[in-house]
Amino acid sequence: MSAKIIDGNAIARLVRAEWRERVRALHEAGVTPGLAVIVVGDNPASHVYVRHKTRACADLGMHSEKHEFRDDAAEHEVVRRIAQLNADARIHGILVQLPLPPHFDARRVLEAIHVEKDVDGFNLYNVGALVAGQTVFPPCTPFGVLCMLEYSRIPIAGQNVVVVGASNIVGKPMAMMLMKRDATVSICHVKTRDLAQYTILADILVVAAGKPDLITAPMVRTGAVVIDVGINRLPDGRLVGDVDFEGVKAKASHITPVPGGVGPMTVTMLLVNTIQAAERHAGLAVRAASDLVPGFA
Ligand code: NAD
Numbered sequence: 557m558s559a560k561i562i563d564g565n566a567i568a569r570l571v572r573a574e575w576r577e578r579v580r581a582l583h584e585a586g587v588t589p590g591l592a593v594i595v596v597g598d599n600p601a602s603h604v605y606v607r608h609k610t611r612a613c614a615d616l617g618m619h620s621e622k623h624e625f626r627d628d629a630a631e632h633e634v635v636r637r638i639a640q641l642n643a644d645a646r647i648h649g650i651l652v653q654l655p656l657p658p659h660f661d662a663r664r665v666l667e668a669i670h671v672e673k674d675v676d677g678f679n680l681y682n683v684g685a686l687v688a689g690q691t692v693f694p695p696c697t698p699f700g701v702l703c704m705l706e707y708s709r710i711p712i713a714g715q716n717v718v719v720v721g722a723s724n725i726v727g728k729p730m731a732m733m734l735m736k737r738d739a740t741v742s743i744c745h746v747k748t749r750d751l752a753q754y755t756i757l758a759d760i761l762v763v764a765a766g767k768p769d770l771i772t773a774p775m776v777r778t779g780a781v782v783i784d785v786g787i788n789r790l791p792d793g794r795l796v797g798d799v800d801f802e803g804v805k806a807k808a809s810h811i812t813p814v815p816g817g818v819g820p821m822t823v824t825m826l827l828v829n830t831i832q833a834a835e836r837h838a839g840l841a842v843r844a845a846s847d848l849v850p851g852f853a
Contacts, residue, residue, distance in 0.1 A: 587832035649675035700821025721764035
């Protein structure tokens with residue numbers, strides 16, 4: 557067997573085409589969806605991600621602005637800027653690029669973002685809403701994974717799903733979203749004993765650990781769907797995921813590549829969340845994200 561490749565770039569293009577229409581409808585109502593991105597310090601990867609996000613906004617006809625702070629900026633300066641952006645009617649979504657420098661309390665900064673503009677979904681209100689099944693803004697990376705499964709017509713209800721990685725950004729919200737869609741979910745993490753005894757049971761395996769080659773072919777069930785969220789830069793400069801792509805491809809039914817898998821979907825879902833925030837703000841009838849990913853609330 558050679559797995560079908562789930563092409564994140566192609567799916568992202570389809571989703572963006574659909575949402576470009578919704579931006580057009582907002583323009584007709586006199587509204588341009590606006591995203592503000594805050595970046596602190598000079599982490600080169602952060603600046604690359606922010607560039608992707610602002611370019612993607614332009615591509616869909618959205619307004620975006622970057623607010624840069626030096627590495628030694630004080631936390632209260634960033635919080636003050638967030639307060640200004642909370643009050644700015646042109647801005648519908650605010651995102652703080654993580655990681656923040658060590659002298660910042662990231663939680664305090666994220667809590668400063670108004671819940672209705674928290675397009676990353678990291679504010680505690682939005683985290684709680686996700687757990688209670690009342691999602692306002694689904695966190696972008698797991699939302700992108702769900703969307704990929706949907707576009708690839710992979711059933712979720714009743715499936716055994718194993719999520720490797722339990723971070724607040726990827727693993728935990730991913731598990732919540734899949735549970736909401738009636739999957740049987742197991743979450744593994746760095747302290748899990750004998751990871752393979754779990755992964756081998758997965759109909760759908762989502763890996764977000766940040767460890768190259770963590771998942772090899774013997775750990776994967778024949779015909780499984782394998783979603784690789786990991787992004788790792790090897791010493792030779794190559795970008796790889798957490799899955800031994802070539803080995804696992806021979807055994808899985810579907811697999812996502814790195815790059816070109818989950819990455820482009822994450823940026824796309826950020827746009828989706830920002831457009832929805834603008835629709836809510838404009839009082840337009842919001843067609844929920846459930847239109848995009850049926851059954852999703
Ligand atoms: P994190 O470091 O916050 O969390 C990693 C999780 O993996 C932890 O729960 C840890 O317990 C678990 N883990 C680590 N080593 C493990 C092991 N050997 N066995 C089992 N579990 C293990 O990382 P994160 O922010 O969740 O990101 C995870 C990966 O996903 C990283 O490579 C990151 O770059 C990538 N990522 C990609 C996107 C995207 O858009 N594609 C978005 C976010 C994160």
